[in-house]
Amino acid sequence: MRFENKVALITGAGHGIGQAIATKLASEGAKILVVDINPDQASAAVSALRDAGATAEACITDVSKRADVEAAVAKAVELWGKLDILACSAGLMDREPFLEMTDELWHRVIDTNLYGGFLCGQAAAKQMVKQGSGGRIVYVASNSGIFGGRGRAAYGASKAGIINLTQSMAIELAEHNIYVNAVAPGPTLTRPEVQGELMGSAQTRMPLGRFGTPAEIAGVAAFLASDECSFTTGHTYAADGGFTVAGLMEG
Numbered sequence: 001m002r003f004e005n006k007v008a009l010i011t012g013a014g015h016g017i018g019q020a021i022a023t024k025l026a027s028e029g030a031k032i033l034v035v036d037i038n039p040d041q042a043s044a045a046v047s048a049l050r051d052a053g054a055t056a057e058a059c060i061t062d063v064s065k066r067a068d069v070e071a072a073v074a075k076a077v078e079l080w081g082k083l084d085i086l087a088c089s090a091g092l093m094d095r096e097p098f099l100e101m102t103d104e105l106w107h108r109v110i111d112t113n114l115y116g117g118f119l120c121g122q123a124a125a126k127q128m129v130k131q132g133s134g135g136r137i138v139y140v141a142s143n144s145g146i147f148g149g150r151g152r153a154a155y156g157a158s159k160a161g162i163i164n165l166t167q168s169m170a171i172e173l174a175e176h177n178i179y180v181n182a183v184a185p186g187p188t189l190t191r192p193e194v195q196g197e198l199m200g201s202a203q204t205r206m207p208l209g210r211f212g213t214p215a216e217i218a219g220v221a222a223f224l225a226s227d228e229c230s231f232t233t234g235h236t237y238a239a240d241g242g243f244t245v246a247g248l249m250e251g
């Protein structure tokens with residue numbers, strides 16, 4: 001019960017990795033504000049959390065809109081009096097070949113993944129500084145922010161930005177006892193219906209030879225969001241089946 005009496009705001013908690021982080025933190029006592037742009041997914045996620053005995057509410061939010069993000073932080077405080085943990089998982093993984101990449105795709109991905117991460121981090125940190133009792137911020141980055149990938153110019157740049165944002169925020173927020181870390185998942189099975197084509201090529205390059213599960217990423221995020229993580233800030237922890245350390249796999 002590492003999160004008893006803690007209030008957590010989790011973006012992208014309507015589906016996938018964000019939902020798994022919400023489930024994990026709630027299972028250890030956190031009250032959860034499910035922040036997502038998709039109302040159906042958000043309300044289904046809240047119902048599942050409540051069915052499991054957790055305290056949870058939804059907040060329909062576009063993380064790329066400052067007013068939405070500030071309203072989400074205000075809602076957590078209005079509901080439960082404070083904010084202890086922010087986990088940012090809301091993100092778009094849209095791909096397009098570099099030579100054909102449109103301004104529209106570039107801005108959509110960067111606005112959601114990177115600017116959204118900045119907005120959420122800043123709004124949460126301001127509240128945590130006001131409270132004066134520290135806090136935990138966890139970003140969901142990606143392997144794609146560590147190395148290049150086909151079709152991932154915008155996506156990879158957004159996640160590389162999140163990794164650096166994590167470092168800069170950690171430096172400026174340390175004096176307020178706010179820890180900022182990221183988990184960088186490798187291929188994780190959140191949408192099997194569209195991920196099938198990727199699985200063959202990715203798995204042959206992953207020492208563990210399989211996709212991760214959302215719960216496996218949530219396990220790392222939960223450590224980074226907990227008081228157990230007491231001497232690590234500004235870091236990105238790869239949870240990727242060994243993908244980022246793999247060189248030649250045969251011969």
Ligand SMILES: NC(=O)c1ccc[n+]([C@@H]2O[C@H](COP(=O)([O-])OP(=O)(O)OC[C@H]3O[C@@H](n4cnc5c(N)ncnc54)[C@H](O)[C@@H]3O)[C@@H](O)[C@H]2O)c1
Nearest residue numbers: 012014015016017036037038062063090091142187188190
């Ligand atoms: N699945 C993977 O293989 C993988 C690998 C590495 C990193 N990631 C990262 O993990 C995070 C979650 O990925 P996932 O696979 O769980 O995705 P997902 O699509 O299953 O879930 C993302 C959630 O974010 C929400 N969302 C999208 N745009 C939003 C916005 N503007 N405001 C608020 N909510 C918004 C969606 O409605 C959805 O519920 C993303 O940041 C992604 O880049 C995923």
